Amino acid sequence: MKKIVTVILFLLVTAVAQDEAAVAPKKSSAKKTVAVFDFESQGIDESESLTFSERFRTEIGNTGAIRLIERKALEKIMEEQGLQQSGCTTDECAAEVGQLLGAQNMINGSIGRIGNSYTVDIKMFSVETGETERTANATYEGEIDGLLVEIQILAWEIVGMEAPTKLKLQREGDTALATLAVMDFEGRGISMGEAQTLTDRLITELSRTKKVILVERSTMSDVLNEQGYETAGCTSDECAAEVGALLGVDLMISGAIGKIGNTYTIDAKMFKVSTGAAENMKNITYQGEVDGLIIEIEILAWQILGLNPPKSLITKKRKGMAALATNTPLPKTKGGAIMRSMFVPGLGQLYGNHGKSGWAYLGSETLFIGLAVMGMNNYNTASTDYDAALVAYREATDIDEIALQKAATNDAISRMDKANSMSLTFSVLAGVVWGASVIHSALVAPNELAHNKTAPLQLAYNPITKNTELTFNFSL
């Protein structure tokens, strides 16, 4: 009996102890109620300081680690107590206000400026004991706008959490880049080769952001092989995290590309290797040719890091397939041949792959223009002689000299006439060759309709505008 009582008591004590142990973490994980005072400003505008305070409140709320007391409630209490936030600078005053608000913790801070540097000092203390629980500070050099990111990061640090990578990447002048590895995207409905190509493009674009240090694909393959995984076999988050830990990277990106009918889906996740927590998740739905996914992947690379994609990418997306087509040679057209021949005779024929006639036109045109230019030069020489002879004739008072200069003048006129005829004749011939070249290029040029057999009037769905459009196309 005694033994039974002892056992029952033991079980009761154990049960109570287990209950208490179960309650204890709940108690410790309960969110604290926190009020944030406006930051003191030293050397910066009051309005700017208020803006930073507001951003701090927003970001500390985003952490989800505390219950934030609204600024209006804080102001109301202060007003009732006949205080102003700027006047309540001592810890005693803050603790008193905190008690009235029913807050467990109060946060106050200051932003100062020394030369081109800004300093931010933030303190969280217990209302009950007045004891400082945590402090955080940052020194920042640069434009004041950059302080916003610092303030946001401090909001995470003051509650004892690590700031998201997105914020760290945004930090201007951050030299400590995060290391990142990208797992090959899982292909569903598309070939493995296509999935790998798109993953490669993602890696290339990620490196272009210059915000992360990427792990070589070969290094990752080695690690996977060492762990006995196929490159395509490591698809679970656990596996990815394990590989990430072995690689010693901060972040991992994994994802999948699927195809349903003409619709493609991209699901990508970036998570912290240390915690396994998802940092950012993106999904994209795309309709169109598989080539168009390249632009989507490129944009995804920026967005998953919390960065704005460059304008060039946005433009490429807007242009859609037309942008992709810029790398492929345009089909030769009749218009193209005519335009070329109009500028340089024979060029249209060369463009239309009629080399012999092209060179013939080009050669004869060059010859005729050359002879025309020669004629003009002869004319100019004769004209100079004419001017000199005529002056000498007019100035002559001797009969013989008059006759001599008159003959020289007439000779110059004769040469001018011949040179002018030569120049005119070959100019006309050059013109004839030019005209013939244009007409000939039009006759022998490739017909653009042979290259593009699509009807000029088309009814089609545009995946970019997401509208069905009636389009009319014609070549210039």
Place this chain on the structure above:
Amino acid sequence: MKKLLIIFAFFFFSCSNDVPNPASEDIFDNPLDEEEVEYDLPALTFYPVEVDVAAGTSFGVDVFALGFENLAGTSIRITFDENRITSASIIPGTIFEDAQNDPIFFSEVNMEDGWINLTASFLGSDSASVSTTGSVAQLTFTAVATGDSKIQFGTECEMVDPDDVLLEINGFGEANITAN
């Protein structure tokens, strides 16, 4: 397209240049060119026939005899606008210089009425004569007032052969003076 054609047409036909045409243009206008002068020969004329001069400055005008045969002596009256120009100097020309005998040369100037008389003749052998075109005298004038004026030959001009027989004078030139 049309604009391009115009540009090319302009390019090609801009190669055509103007060529002087002596038949239709008055290119050969030397007043001593016997083939080109507008009056009949033999004649008396000036060189140059067009003079632009600044008021107050001097200019030269030569008196020429054109196309005379067997010329042995001359008496020439030259008139001018005395209100605009004055005679500054007169020196003999070259027409008689190539003869074996020294010529005589006289000149008389009347500034008030604006005329000059020139007399030139061979001395010695009566048979001395020239058959040529040449300068009888070199006159220098001074423009005294602005405006246009003329230097002309008077009706009293006479040209004679060694036998003092008058030679026919079929034409007279004139010089136009513009003083600015």
